[in-house]
Amino acid sequence: ETGVTQSPTHLIKTRGQQVTLRCSSQSGHNTVSWYQQALGQGPQFIFQYYREEENGRGNFPPRFSGLQFPNYSSELNVNALELDDSALYLCASSPDRSTDTQYFGPGTRLTVL
Amino acid sequence: QQQVKQSPQSLIVQKGGISIINCAYENTAFDYFPWYQQFPGKGPALLIAIRPDVSEKKEGRFTISFNKSAKQFSLHIMDSQPGDSATYFCAASKLTGTASKLTFGTGTRLQVTL
Numbered sequence: 001e002t003g004v005t006q007s008p009t010h011l012i013k014t015r016g017q018q019v020t021l022r023c024s025s026q027s028g029h030n031t032v033s034w035y036q037q038a039l040g041q042g043p044q045f046i047f048q049y050y051r052e053e054e055n056g057r058g059n060f061p062p063r064f065s066g067l068q069f070p071n072y073s074s075e076l077n078v079n080a081l082e083l084d085d086s087a088l089y090l091c092a093s094s095p096d097r098s099t100d101t102q103y104f105g106p107g108t109r110l111t112v113l
Numbered sequence: 114q115q116q117v118k119q120s121p122q123s124l125i126v127q128k129g130g131i132s133i134i135n136c137a138y139e140n141t142a143f144d145y146f147p148w149y150q151q152f153p154g155k156g157p158a159l160l161i162a163i164r165p166d167v168s169e170k171k172e173g174r175f176t177i178s179f180n181k182s183a184k185q186f187s188l189h190i191m192d193s194q195p196g197d198s199a200t201y202f203c204a205a206s207k208l209t210g211t212a213s214k215l216t217f218g219t220g221t222r223l224q225v226t227l
Contacts, residue, residue: 004156033214042119042202042217043157056214090156092215100145100206100213104156 004093004105012111013081021076021108023091031055031094032074033102034066038087049074050097078110086112116140117205119218126225132190134221136203139184143205147215148177148188151200160201161188193225 005024013019025032031050035043045058049068063079072093078085088109092102118137126132138146144165149157163170163177163186170177176189190197203218 006156035215040220042117042204042219043215045214045216048214058214092156094213097213098208100208101147101159101162102213102215103159104149106154106156 004091004103006089006091006105006108008108009106010109010111012113014113015081015083017081017112018077018079019081019110021078021089021091021110023074023076023093023105025072025074025091025093026103029093029095029103030072031097031099032068032072033092033094034074034076035090035092035104036060036087037090037107043090046076048097055097081112083112086110116216117203117218119203119221121221122219123222124224126190126193126223128193128195128225128227130193130225132193132197132223132225133187134201134203134223135185135187136205136218137183137185138205140205140207140216141184142207143216144208145206145213146177146179146186147204147206148175149202149204149217151202151220157202190223193223195225195227198223198225 033048034046037043047057068074088107092104147162148160151157174191179186204215
């Protein structure tokens, strides 16, 4: 069974640019959640996707958007990058939206200069 | 608004000792309380989780104690080992039927010394 994978591992962007992060969910999981983890903090919920539809959103501005594909992989897009967007972005998958348990990937470290 | 408060920020325990990390929550609608372990450069890994209908859950050296009336829960690591050195996060969620989002504490950096 393949776990949650994310790409790229690291990314450096400049302020104002746009970025796309990718996540492949664990086999058999149809629900993907994205979290932002600032240095020294706990992860903060960005949004969740279930069967290609947004299924809940945290307190993040609209420039954070996402997609989920028919194979349940997912993308996180961030437009107009700000310095404070520098963080570890984590993807977590669940067997179903009605399941509490979430399994995290290794994350993508985004640095905004 | 921090809905899950975690303490201490850091903890140093000798090998073989007991590590105890505490969390308190505010939202009484929370019904799932997991603990995650995170090593540097890695994503959080689920360690153990509990629901409010039980007061304690044990898996190997890891035990969650849950006090519903006090809105507190804690992680006990028995016989702590150097390999347990990591950052531990408590979390809470409520299954709304549409989305189960985890609300995390701020983390506890545990160091187990020889």
